[in-house]
Amino acid sequence: MKISTKGRYGLTIMIELAKRHGEGPTSLKAIAQTHDLSEHYLEQLISPLRNAGYVRSIRGAYGGYVLADEPGNITAGDIIRVLEGPISPVEGIEDEAQPQRELWIRIRDAVKDVLDHTTIEDLANHTNEGESDAYMFYI
Template structure:
């Protein structure tokens, strides 16, 4: 499984909003600048996120985007599925094994379905709030406090 730039940039942008919004709407231009992503590309990503009801938007000079629900209620899995579709290590895992079991069906059941379950369990267990806290923790380690 390889995530596209749409999934990676979308997740980064969602964490950016969770980190910086404080309940306010954030202009896409600010997100694009902070994350070094094309604003035009983010418009496409956020159109999809809005349709999936993960963000809400307001037009105008004070407009922008905000999370549609608390960061603690949005999982990485929700964001990635909205942008990428179902998360699967192979493209054909939705096919049910045939009546006569063959080696391919054995591998599908014993390996790919289990890997998919694990991937989905991981991304569904991590929230945007978890990523914000991890980001803050990582940055706190590199913040030096000099007292004179």
């Protein structure tokens, strides 16, 4: 399974909104500038996130986007599924021979476990200061 820029940049949007949670709306322009990304591309990604109920849009001169729920209630898996679809390392697992099928299922379950137990709040609170403080992901 390969996560495309849709999933990666969608997580970037959600992490930035989590960092600013409770401070009011954040514009996509601000997020795009902070991360040197295309604002137009982020606009394409925010729509499915809004439709899925993870973000709300605020209109007006000081408008933008806010999280629709607490950052601790939204997982990385939620966002990846909305933007990338089901989490699966290979297509057609059910057609594989038994030993291979078991391997693919174990890999899928391990990835799901990491994504479903990592919240947007976890990612927003992550710091790059010092190796010992680094958030480690094990699969």
